[in-house]
Amino acid sequence: MTILVNGEEGNRIDARDRGLQFGDGVFETLRLHGGVPQLWSRHWERLCLGLDRLGIPRVPERACLDDLSRVAAAPLSLAKLIVTRGVGPRGYAVPARVHPTRIVIGGDALSGEHDRPWLHIGVCGTRTGHNPLPGCKHLNRIENILARMEWGPDWDEGVMLDRNDHVVSGTQGNLLLLEGRTLVAPTVQEFGIAGTRRAWVMERAARAGLQVHEARVGLRRARDADAVFLSNSRIGLRPARWVGDHATLADPADGSESMALMLEIGHELNEMA
Amino acid sequence: MTILVNGEEGNRIDARDRGLQFGDGVFETLRLHGGVPQLWSRHWERLCLGLDRLGIPRVPERACLDDLSRVAAAPLSLAKLIVTRGVGPRGYAVPARVHPTRIVIGGDALSGEHDRPWLHIGVCGTRTGHNPLPGCKHLNRIENILARMEWGPDWDEGVMLDRNDHVVSGTQGNLLLLEGRTLVAPTVQEFGIAGTRRAWVMERAARAGLQVHEARVGLRRARDADAVFLSNSRIGLRPARWVGDHATLADPADGSESMALMLEIGHELNEMA
Structure with missing residues (x-):
């Protein structure tokens, strides 16, 4: 190294x-x-x-x-x-x-290959406080460490909430939700970090015809979304499922047209120079 | 060094x-x-x-x-x-x-001597978020830096508030307020740092006969207190006045019996091995 x-x-x-x-x-x-x-x-x-x-x-x-x-x-x-x-x-x-x-x-x-179709996400108890530098990625990361310490053995990511139970992000990336043909990005105006992949995916999805907007999203709503995606510079854009949730599709590729589009966008992101 | x-x-x-x-x-x-x-x-x-x-x-x-x-x-x-x-x-x-x-x-x-009787305090716009490790003094200190950057040229300390306009602390120490014969310590249960001098002074003042308690304190109340003290390991315990406030005593030693007691406690703290 x-x-x-x-x-x-x-x-x-x-x-x-x-x-x-x-x-x-x-x-x-x-x-x-x-x-x-x-x-x-x-x-x-x-x-x-x-x-x-x-x-x-x-x-x-x-x-x-x-x-x-x-x-x-x-x-x-x-x-x-x-x-x-x-x-x-x-x-x-x-x-x-x-x-x-x-x-x-x-x-x-990085191999660029995935060993399984879904990432598994749980919910952390550690709450995110206000980002003292909204939108920025600074070196004060104790909250992320505390949340990361909570991961269960089968988690690939943990969702962090603010103190009003709104979804902010994962411990090491952003969340994006698919609701029908709408891509909903939990707002990171006050909390969390505005991810580079998050922004790119939102723009790309809008160009591809999805409705895209930011919103305050409660945990219940996030769990009820048709699909959840995680994004960061390491994983790019990957579909995720909640730990313990066996009700959703066996394979993301069996999903809706919007789901297929998101998977395509994730592929494009990975390949992009 | x-x-x-x-x-x-x-x-x-x-x-x-x-x-x-x-x-x-x-x-x-x-x-x-x-x-x-x-x-x-x-x-x-x-x-x-x-x-x-x-x-x-x-x-x-x-x-x-x-x-x-x-x-x-x-x-x-x-x-x-x-x-x-x-x-x-x-x-x-x-x-x-x-x-x-x-x-x-x-x-x-440290010289142990002071060039003037009062420290001068202003109020910072940077708000303190929840301390992810309540009571602890960790290395995530961007808020303190942002608040410290706000000091005016004649400030010795800047007061930091939470988002509900409650007084939390100074940028580099704690605040203590004197109201008659009561010493009021702004609570640091969720925000700020629980100072070692703050705790020592509270115990010492209680033994000396003052009423001592923690409270959520608004900025107005803090400004209306009979006296304000700052504490940390460098300064010990020092009387302070608000920047621009010329209405209070010319010298802290001219104050009430409680004021005299607090100055004595400050002296004792400085001398203590």
């Missing part, structure tokens, strides 16, 4: 880095095709949104792309890009001069 | 440390008197509460105390103790075998 810190190979960062001290930074998990990140412009836009909101100077886009091409370990692999506010003295106050730390970590090779 | 990572001198940690990746850890800021942390048992208890809640193995208490004695740079100084879940592979899932990272960072010498 290759790790680059500000473009230099090595896995060491300063213990006084504000990324460690406070989670003062943002990150992206990227799917690399031949060293090139898929949906880069969306990742870059979100990264910059977070940096701007935190008042951290933007790092050079070219340097990020160069780093990512260097850590790719396989034709298809994951990588993580982290940008922190860098080293600072004690205390929350932002230093007068900030030198951001750019960390790129190469990750697992 | 001395930094110890797992007892070894050096400022380098692994970029894959979950403290950096996710803020997956807890910390304490300690006031050292001759290398010995003040109110250690309270700090240790809170640290362990956080570790237990996160499922991170406890580090040896003796090692923490040894480290702290080694970083003390002056007879009176600050130090920070951080414990993370250590290095892990990609993803939120907790590794099967955890080797916590223990980081101790020596800090500023």
Whole structure:
């Protein structure tokens, strides 16, 4: 596994880095095709949104792309890009001069193949609080860790709710619901993270003729949806079923026309350079 | 400045440390008197509460105390103790075998003297969300940073509210309010951090004859209190006034009997080994 810190190979960062001290930074998990990140412009836009909101100077886009091409370990692999506010003295106050730390970590090779047609999702008790940087993907992730710790042995993902029992997302990706010919995306305006695949799929599904909208969705409604999909940069777009739910289709490919369309979109996403 | 990572001198940690990746850890800021942390048992208890809640193995208490004695740079100084879940592979899932990272960072010498009688407090717009580990002091501190960025030029502290306009705390310490002979501590059951000095002062004030209780306190009520105090390990207990408020006493020592008692308690806290 290759790790680059500000473009230099090595896995060491300063213990006084504000990324460690406070989670003062943002990150992206990227799917690399031949060293090139898929949906880069969306990742870059979100990264910059977070940096701007935190008042951290933007790092050079070219340097990020160069780093990512260097850590790719396989034709298809994951990588993580982290940008922190860098080293600072004690205390929350932002230093007068900030030198951001750019960390790129190469990750697992991806096979692109699935061992089963459905992912299995349960429901976590850990609630998501308001995202202090709405829409952004920052380094404060204790809620996700607590929720991840709740997964049952046969879970592939856990759904996280807000304190009003509305569905927010999975612990490591977004949820999308199919209701007839409508694709419903639980809103992530105040909670959770606005996923890059989530946005891409919503746009793609709208172009393909589905009704697409965001909504506050209660757990009951999510369970009653005709189909549930999960999305993130690792899995792309995959159909899911609730743990213990044996009432739905044996195979997603036996579903409705809308279901077939969503599976097609997932396939397109996986193949897309 | 001395930094110890797992007892070894050096400022380098692994970029894959979950403290950096996710803020997956807890910390304490300690006031050292001759290398010995003040109110250690309270700090240790809170640290362990956080570790237990996160499922991170406890580090040896003796090692923490040894480290702290080694970083003390002056007879009176600050130090920070951080414990993370250590290095892990990609993803939120907790590794099967955890080797916590223990980081101790020596800090500023403290003079113990004050250049003015009051600290000045403003009100921040950044709201505190629910603490995912109630009562604990974890490494997810973006809210504090955003609030700290709001300070005006003449502020010594900024008050943070929850989304219902209740006072939670300062950005870097707790608030205590004096109403007649009653000391009111804004509740930190769901939001904010339960400060070690806050708890000590509440107990001490009760023994000294004040009525002491926790309450949900609106901003209006806080502004109308006879006096406001701030507490944390750096400042101990200090009287404060609202920025722009010229109506209150010229000097806290001219206040009521309860005010005098609180100033005495603050003095006692500062002197305490």
